[in-house]
Amino acid sequence: MRSVAVAGASGYAGGELLRLLLGHPELEVGAVCAASQAGSLLGAVHPHLMPLAERRLEAADPALLARHDVVALALPHGASAPLAAQLPDHVVVVDCGADFRLEDPAAWEAFYDTPHAGAWAYGLPELPLEAGSGRGRDALAGATRVAVPGCYPTATTLALAPGFAAGLLEPDDVVVVAASGTSGAGKGLKPHLLGAEVMGGMSPYGVGGVHRHTPEIEQNLSRVAGAAVTVSFTPTLAPMPRGILATCTARAVPSATADEVRAAWESCYAAEEFVHVLAPGRWPRTADVLGSNQVQVQVALDERTRRVVAVAAIDNLTKGTAGAAVQAINLALGLPEGLGLPTVGVAP
Template sequence: MKRVAVAGASGYAGGEVLRLLLAHPDLEIGALTASSTAGTQLVEIHPHLTPLAERVVEDTTVETLSGHDAVVLALPHGHSAAIADALPDDVVVVDCGADFRLRDPEAWTTFYDTPHAGSWPYGMPELRTDAGPQRDVLAGATRIAVPGCYPTAVSLALAPGLAGGVLEPAGIAVVAASGTSGAGRSPKPHLLGAEVMGAMSPYGVGGVHRHTPEIEQNLSACGAGPVRVSFTPTLAPMPRGILATCTAVATDGVTAAEVRAAWESAYLDEPFVHLLPEGRWPSTASVLASNCVHVQVTLDERVGRVVAVAAVDNLTKGTAGAAVQCLNLALGLPEPTGLPVAGVAP
């Protein structure tokens, strides 16, 4: 058994990491830490985590996190670097925040208000880059940056087309809807039930959302050249889930069969990415609480654009599930271990 500490255990992402670790046969939950809730019993924060009800949340310090085989950081952006730097190099550190996702310092400083901390291996095993399968980079790694939830859905929706040469890198547009848990657990007036129920609204409009450079970085790595994406996120009246509708210009003369073949080839052997049968479109309800991404793709021949749609649970595959998937690869365990492939319904 490998012992895993979770920093930021009081948040939505931290709680989801704990839920998944409870079902993992090879990982043992060690220290649970947070900041403002230190000293509180976990049952007061996450009453659904019954097996951990009596555990007390400790303060997030390097001393508390030391002595574990792995540490998952589910902290606010900008808080991971100092802790990671103080942990031994042989401890596996998986960061659920954005601190180490971007390779380009200029892209970081354009979208974030803290200094660029550097970049770690990017934790999306299914991403096919021109350098090879990303999971090969993660096997045995001791520092891994978990992808953002929107980039998970968008990148896995579009990457096969760019890698397979059936999409042009210019003219990509994405509109994605997310549940309110994507904004974290801190109370915010615009996330009140009275504000959200029965309403949908855009935010981060006009290329200013922080996940934009991460999406572009991922898609550019597929080998089709530099990619620019028009990304518009929207807030949906649901607690969790993302539905990303992505459109891109089809390469000249490509057929619908060639488009579908690119996605079939990319995801044929992937345990967590499922290309749905033709005619069936993804739904957030179908992936709820699972580590799966449902994808569908079609060619709109009239306008020469490909439409790819992906559904993902932003807290599971979009964050915590990806963290556990990366832990498995880093610790030499079978990649799917402990991860749910079936959702919950209704």
């Protein structure tokens, strides 16, 4: 058994990571750490984690974290880099925040208010790379520093990547509108996330190309396409606790046919355990991936406008964060990639 310490264990992402670790046959929960909640019993913060209810949250002391095989950082953006710098090289560190996702310092500085800390191995195993040069998982085997993708980039990248990998999409007119549940904004109290404000309505935010996940989506799709991809990304807030539904469109190359489009998506994900292209006529629903590490994808070619429409549904806390972290940990430690990860959702 390898021990995993979780820093930021009191938040939604940290709680989801603990849930998955409790069911993992090769990993055990080590220190559970938090900042403002340090000293509290975990059961008071996450009542659903009954096996850990009597564990006490501790401060995220680097010396404590360094005694573990793996450290998972479920911290606010900007908080991971200073802590990670104090951990020894042999410890596997998986960051669920944004600190190490972006390769371009200029892109980081345009969207974040802290210095660029560098880029780690990017934790999206299913990402097809340019010209058939492998998948994202190739960089994760044996890695000791991994950046977990953002939840929106996971859904949008996996929705569109097959088309760019097959050369069926134009890179300069990609439009994404994605809806997320409220847990994507974290556990901190915010007036606009109160039940009375959210229930019964949807609202956009981060409009006009300012959402911080935009450069990450562009980075991913550019790696697949082998050329710069530009994305117009608009997120929306949906009245549900968890889940993302990403509707993504891009112009098809003039020669693309509907059959070629479908074949590209099916062949791209045929061997993937967690990404499923649905049968024709079925469209992804967030309810069908709730609590699972699955990605449901559907694609169609709009013949009239010559745009490909790709839709993906994920659980933002599982495949969108904690499940991706466990996938990365498995690969880093040489374990089967899907070990300990749920492949079925919860219904109704």
